[in-house]
Amino acid sequence: MLHALFRSSHPGPTVAVSFIAFALALGIGLDPWRIVVVTLMILCNQFSIGLSNDWLDAARDSRNGREDKPIASGEITSATVARAAILLAAASIALSLTIGGLAALAHVLFLASGWLYNVGLKSTTASVIPYIIGFGSLPAIVTLAADPPRLAHGWALAAGALLGVAAHFSNVLPDLDDDSVTGVRGLPHRLGARISGLVIAASLVSASLTIVLGAGSAITVVSIIGLTLTLILAVASVVLVIRNTMKRILFRLTIAAALINVALLLLSAPRLS
Numbered sequence: 001m002l003h004a005l006f007r008s009s010h011p012g013p014t015v016a017v018s019f020i021a022f023a024l025a026l027g028i029g030l031d032p033w034r035i036v037v038v039t040l041m042i043l044c045n046q047f048s049i050g051l052s053n054d055w056l057d058a059a060r061d062s063r064n065g066r067e068d069k070p071i072a073s074g075e076i077t078s079a080t081v082a083r084a085a086i087l088l089a090a091a092s093i094a095l096s097l098t099i100g101g102l103a104a105l106a107h108v109l110f111l112a113s114g115w116l117y118n119v120g121l122k123s124t125t126a127s128v129i130p131y132i133i134g135f136g137s138l139p140a141i142v143t144l145a146a147d148p149p150r151l152a153h154g155w156a157l158a159a160g161a162l163l164g165v166a167a168h169f170s171n172v173l174p175d176l177d178d179d180s181v182t183g184v185r186g187l188p189h190r191l192g193a194r195i196s197g198l199v200i201a202a203s204l205v206s207a208s209l210t211i212v213l214g215a216g217s218a219i220t221v222v223s224i225i226g227l228t229l230t231l232i233l234a235v236a237s238v239v240l241v242i243r244n245t246m247k248r249i250l251f252r253l254t255i256a257a258a259l260i261n262v263a264l265l266l267l268s269a270p271r272l273s
Helices: 002-008 011-027 032-056 058-063 078-097 101-119 129-144 154-181 187-214 221-243 247-267
Strands: none
Touching: 002 032, 002 078, 011 032, 011 129, 011 247, 032 058, 032 078, 032 101, 032 129, 078 101, 101 129, 129 154, 154 187, 154 247, 187 221, 187 247, 221 247
16 A cells, blocks of 8 residues: 555655755755755645645546556545545655645645645646646745744746746646646647757756856856756747647757756755855
8 A cells, every 4th residue: 555655746846846955045045954844844744745746636547447546446445545645745744744834835845736636636727736836835944944934036936937847847847638638638738749849958957047147156167067958958849839840859858958957956956146
């Protein structure tokens, strides 16, 4: 059952986002116990959102024979996944309260955006908004967890939001056709693969520029190299989009560019607030 729960939680994105939160908390110099709480809080947050996704999509997955989904394949019941999602959401909120009211509010905003996406926003033109809010709030959660709490700079919030846009479109891009068949019609589906690819490229380049320029005196050779690599990958992505070929390669390029942006953000962590 635990293995089935883990597979239902979308462990890849969960671990990635939790690591980013941990690295940002470490980078701004939070007390050790606050770093642990922030990391566990975001881990529970992301597990909850991932589980709620599989729970709320269970009927659709079963109709479409998604044997890769534990609920659809009969490995675990929908009720069990639902209970775990709710308990983990409650645990993440309880943890957030130990690091201050402002950090808790920012965290609840992040958690609510993920749940609202799963509840129905994923099939609307507003599908990108939860990603903008969720990823945009992550730097604020970390800085507000400090003692005394402080709000992250606007450039950090903007960079997080732009990475959220890229994450949404990148996550959906490989499965545009399959999702459309199953009734999921979010913003990327309505815009199509070509425009979605251009949105990803523009978001990643904008995020890089925001981080490098926003961090001010933190600009280094590494930052310039990161920005240059992002531009190169973005141009390559645009070429693939124009040719309308190799969608999987495009997806890998965008993931690589996103990782570079995350690295730039982590390098700028001491200047987040």
